[in-house]
């Protein structure tokens with residue numbers, strides 16, 4: 006396997022397997038993206054989750070909000086709080102994303118990365134409620150951040166994609182089964198970023 010540069014200047018690390026991700030750089034214009042970024046930051050019912058890690062309570066380093074069709078999601082079985090009702094912007098974006106992905110999504114999770122200290126640690130989104138090979142559509146607004154992926158069995162196999170303002174990333178195939186992803190903290194100061202992940206939750 007050839008050596009790959011993990012931190013590209015721009016774009017994505019070459020050699021990324023094609024059947025795991027689709028990337029569309031400018032689904033929304035810079036103007037639309039800026040408006041949506043500001044509106045989401047201002048109006049979403051942000052929560053900061055506390056999770057248990059080795060008996061310690063740890064505050065999640067980002068804010069989240071989730072929305073779903075309540076009749077299709079058994080949120081108590083998922084150990085979640087009641088979903089928020091869809092807003093008109095989220096419905097508009099959902100339609101646009103569904104027409105590209107060719108899938109109907111029944112929920113969306115919003116992540117708010119306030120600055121470079123906010124992050125999401127290595128994980129995969131292969132929970133039972135999503136199935137083992139879910140298609141997840143991920144939109145980015147605001148600050149460009151690196152989306153890193155690494156193979157679960159061989160951590161030296163890793164790639165990085167720069168998620169640009171207004172872009173759409175579709176995660177598919179074996180990505181959740183065989184790979185993990187993260188948004189690392191940034192040592193250089195960075196601005197706010199909003200991420201939306203549309204999912205089919207059963």
Ligand SMILES: O=C(O)CCC(=O)C(=O)O
Pocket residue numbers: 114116125130143152168186188200202
């Ligand atoms: O912010 C991102 O681009 C990724 C978020 C993510 O991995 C998740 O919500 O599961």
Ligand SMILES: [Fe+2]
Pocket residue numbers: 128129130186
């Ligand atoms: Fe994820």
